[in-house]
Amino acid sequence: MADAKVAQKIGKTATDRLGRKLSNNRLMRRAKMMLSTLDLVAERGYEAVTVDQLAAAGGVSKKTIYDIYGSKQGLVAQAVALRLDDLVERFSEELTGSGLNRLLRSVDLTCDAVLHTPALSRALAPMLVKSAEEFHLTSFFERLHRDAIIRMKKERQIHPWVDIDFTARSIMLDQVAVQNMWAGGSIDDDSYPSFARLSVLRIMTPLAKASVRKDLVEEIRQLQDQLCFASAGRDGGDEAQS
Numbered sequence: 001m002a003d004a005k006v007a008q009k010i011g012k013t014a015t016d017r018l019g020r021k022l023s024n025n026r027l028m029r030r031a032k033m034m035l036s037t038l039d040l041v042a043e044r045g046y047e048a049v050t051v052d053q054l055a056a057a058g059g060v061s062k063k064t065i066y067d068i069y070g071s072k073q074g075l076v077a078q079a080v081a082l083r084l085d086d087l088v089e090r091f092s093e094e095l096t097g098s099g100l101n102r103l104l105r106s107v108d109l110t111c112d113a114v115l116h117t118p119a120l121s122r123a124l125a126p127m128l129v130k131s132a133e134e135f136h137l138t139s140f141f142e143r144l145h146r147d148a149i150i151r152m153k154k155e156r157q158i159h160p161w162v163d164i165d166f167t168a169r170s171i172m173l174d175q176v177a178v179q180n181m182w183a184g185g186s187i188d189d190d191s192y193p194s195f196a197r198l199s200v201l202r203i204m205t206p207l208a209k210a211s212v213r214k215d216l217v218e219e220i221r222q223l224q225d226q227l228c229f230a231s232a233g234r235d236g237g238d239e240a241q242s
Contacts (some may be wrong), residue, residue, distance in 0.1 A: 006031035009082055030068075033058030037079040042120035046076065046127055073131065080124060081136035087113055088143050095144075099151030100204075100212065106144040107175070107200050111193040114179060118189070125183035129176055141172040158207045167207065174199040191230055198223045 010030050014022050022030070036057035040049050051072050055062045069075040091109045095102040114121040128137050146168040152158045178199050182192045198220065205216040 003028055003031045003035065005086070006034050006082060009085065010034070029059065033060060033065075033075070034079040034082055037075055038083065038120055041076060041079075041123050042117065045123045073127075073134070076124075076127070077131065077134045077136075080128075084136050084140040088140060091144060095148075098157065099148045099153075099155050100157055102151060103145060103148035103200065103204070104197060106148060107196050108193060110144070110175070111196050114182070115189055115192065121179070122183040125180050129180060132172075132176070137176070138172065141175065142168055145171050152204075157209060157212045158204070159209060162207045167203065170203050171200055174203065191227055194223050194227055198227070 008027075010022075010027055014027070014030065033054075037054055040053060040057050043049075044053070049072075051062050051065055054072065054075060055065055058065075065072075065075055069078060087110075091106060094109060095105055097105075124135075128135055132138050146164060149158070149162070149164050149167055153160070153162060153164065175196060178187065178192070178196045181187045181195075182189075187195055201216050201220050201223070205213055205220065208216055
């Protein structure tokens with residue numbers, strides 16, 4: 001995200017203490033603070049980075065951070081929320097076709113974004129679990145997955161009894177779990193997108209109508225074969241080295 005774009009997003013809601021809109025200069029300073037915050041968290045990790053360091057990188061005082069955001073977590077949460085909002089806007093331009101296609105494509109795009117900034121994604125993974133609402137993670141997944149599930153229901157790809165909110169929440173929890181396993185090293189970069197896609201398919205297959213379910217089952221089979229083959233290859237390489 002460029003500074004000007006971030007500043008524009010901040011300007012939609014941010015005001016001063018009297019409720020007045022912020023000047024362009026103040027918006028640009030806040031944008032710089034958002035971007036430098038993400039850079040520092042990626043470089044040093046959430047727990048290690050200090051408010052002093054965040055203030056210095058953003059060109060502001062500690063008092064300014066506490067006055068505006070209340071805490072380190074508040075600042076980081078706002079920076080992450082802006083990033084997620086930007087991703088949703090970018091993803092929306094690429095989500096086309098049926099509800100199912102949109103759902104699976106949103107999963108692929110999310111994985112691409114995670115792998116594009118691996119240090120930041122790993123640093124934030126534990127915080128996203130602890131504070132999903134504050135970091136706008138729930139909103140991020142709802143805007144992508146819930147809309148796709150609603151479309152699937154309208155297109156009769158899934159049964160009418162499917163609870164949209166419960167299904168969207170289930171997908172979010174599974175996606176966060178897969179990302180955390182990747183962040184912890186249990187899943188490698190190459191396998192991460194396949195595991196993320198597989199987790200969604202396992203949720204949606206029992207909910208799908210027969211006309212759709214056959215294709216979902218076949219993709220699950222292919223993904224499982226692919227992941228088993230990759231795992232066998234890694235195990236064989238490890239044995240050869242030992």
